[in-house]
Amino acid sequence: MPEISVRINSMYPPGSQGSIRAYASVDIDKCFAVRGIKVVEGGENGLFVSMPSRKTQDGYKDICFPVTAEFREQLHRSVLDAYQQAITQAQAPPAPQQAAPEQAAPGQQMAGM
Template sequence: MPNLDIRITSMYPPGTQGSTRAYASATIDGCFAVRGIKIVEGGRDGLFVSMPSRKTQEGYKEVCFPVTAEFREQLHSAVLDSYRQALTMAQADAPQQTSPTEAPTEQPTGMQMAGM
């Protein structure tokens, strides 16, 4: 099986970009790259991978795609695994929310926006 390097290039919270949750790029065996892979929420199974496509008179046609079912499964699994990992890391990096009854235990530091 080919070696895959998957990078999540952008992520969107639900409701901001329709059903698109993220975009990804895949490098296959270090010699062929695919950009514009979409992670989309919907369908019967929740998240799915949409390969780059273009609109035609008959609908949408994929520009590039896995030829075999084996490689399609490997690529889609790798993309979804990378997305879930990026989502977990983003949630871990998000500032912790405090309830309105709790007072913050320390003062925020760093840059502040003008006018605040």
């Protein structure tokens, strides 16, 4: 199977962009890139991946699509896993910052001075 690298470009809270929860970009084997992939919430199954498309006179047409069902499943799973990881990171409390000893607050003297 090809190596798939996913970046979540932007995320939206429920209700702010309709059913769209995020946009993603995918690099396949470091030689093919797909931009404009959407993570969408809807239907009975919850989240799903929507590949990029463009509007024509006949309606919407897919710009690209996975060739095999196995690869499509791998691509969709990779995008949804990256989205869940981005959600987890966004909800994690920020790590406390500690000042380095040489960066004492103004007016304070360092020990031994």
